[in-house]
Amino acid sequence: MGAYRDSTEKNMSPHHHHHAIGERHRQLIESTRGLAPIRTAVVHPCDAASLGGALAAWREGLIEPVLVGPRLRIESAAQVLGSSLDGIELVDTPHSHASADTAVSLAGSSDVEALMKGALHTDELMGAVLSRQAGLRTERQMSHVYALDVPSYPLPLLITDAALHIAPDLEAKRDIVQNAIDLALALGLERPRVALLSAVETVRANIPSTLDAAALCKMSERGQIQGGRLDGPLAIDNAVSCEAARQKGIVSEVAGQADILMAPDLEAANMIAKLLIHLAGAQAAGLVVGARVPIMLTSRADDIDARLASAALALRLVHFQSRDESHS
Known part of the structure; x- marks a missing residue:
């Protein structure tokens, strides 16, 4: 698994360095090749941006998505994207609060390995995550x-x-x-x-x-x-x-x-x-x-590249932690 930092650049002054925008994150995504995708609950992906980011991460082999939200709204977003949801698991919920609670429950029961924020407020998702009943808290x-x-x-x-x-x-x-x-x-x-x-x-x-x-x-x-x-x-x-x-x-x-x-x-x-x-x-x-699982808090302003990089971060972290646990 490739390192995210170039050892040849350790002592380079920032004044003498410049790389292309996104180059480091592309290296990060490439470093995940060979790692199994992580099963991820995508919470309320009811707009084109959030659903598109999840589908892009799926196509890149970073996540295995479980779409959690109102089925009709998710399918409508897929139509806007011109994308098929064939073969993708979808858990139907009535509204965003239920989407957050359901996704967090999936994580609490170890049915998914990560969470990805969709078209809902961060406070709504984190409120569900931080609930004592959710089972996602650790000693930290x-x-x-x-x-x-x-x-x-x-x-x-x-x-x-x-x-x-x-x-x-x-x-x-x-x-x-x-x-x-x-x-x-x-x-x-x-x-x-x-x-x-x-x-x-x-x-x-x-x-x-x-x-x-x-x-x-x-x-x-x-x-x-x-x-x-x-x-x-x-x-x-x-x-x-x-x-x-x-x-x-x-x-x-x-x-x-x-x-x-x-x-x-x-x-x-x-x-x-x-x-x-x-x-x-x-x-x-x-x-x-x-938390017990990493949570991708993407913003509405994030483009596809940023969403892919966040998924790559989660993938690296999940595999690192599972490797640590197997050695302990």
Whole structure:
């Protein structure tokens, strides 16, 4: 299974790098060849965009879809696409709430290995997922991880958490970091580098995110966070630019070449991700991690390529976790 990061590019400065838009995500999709598709409940795919994304992921061999939603609306969306649903399992539900509950029930009973959001609100789907009765909770809090393919950055870039935790406390941040590390490991990144972001690179009592960053680094040293290399607090320029880190005199395995950006809160993570998407031409994929199954939270604005990349992330994670479980 191919790694998502090019070892030849590890020490390249972003100032001297540029690859085609979507190239990194195409490599990600190619890296899944040979892996069995994952049985995925597609939740309420009642418009052309969500159904089209699911069907594209099916044709690419990434998922085995189980369409969960009102049959007539799904069939109408298929007609708009000019696509046949022959051979695809469809579970008929009356409305979006029932679609979410039914899909989550399928995941809770291990009938599906992943969930994919369709044409319903994220809050509606996540409300069903987070229900105590759903059986999808683990000992870890769930969090969202963006996987961005940034043409001017030589490495895959994971950003977290831009969707679920508004103002995470230290305990939540520990889980957010561990979830992102686990996804990075599933993508073939050995000991992924995690930059714990703040506005400055020194610990200051009056900036809480710097205290959290310092504590997370110590937690990593003591084995409370495993599998990655953490450093922080780091300002974002020091996290992604070797030159900026050098000018500040920062000596670090992480600075200038972060694989994971851990933002201090949802607003910061969301702004960083959206800025890279709209000003740097980044292509975004993403997953909710930390539940018993990965959840693809696609947006209405996501194109087919982004939806395929999200499915590839889920596929890599499911196979990585099942391999880990078989070795434990």
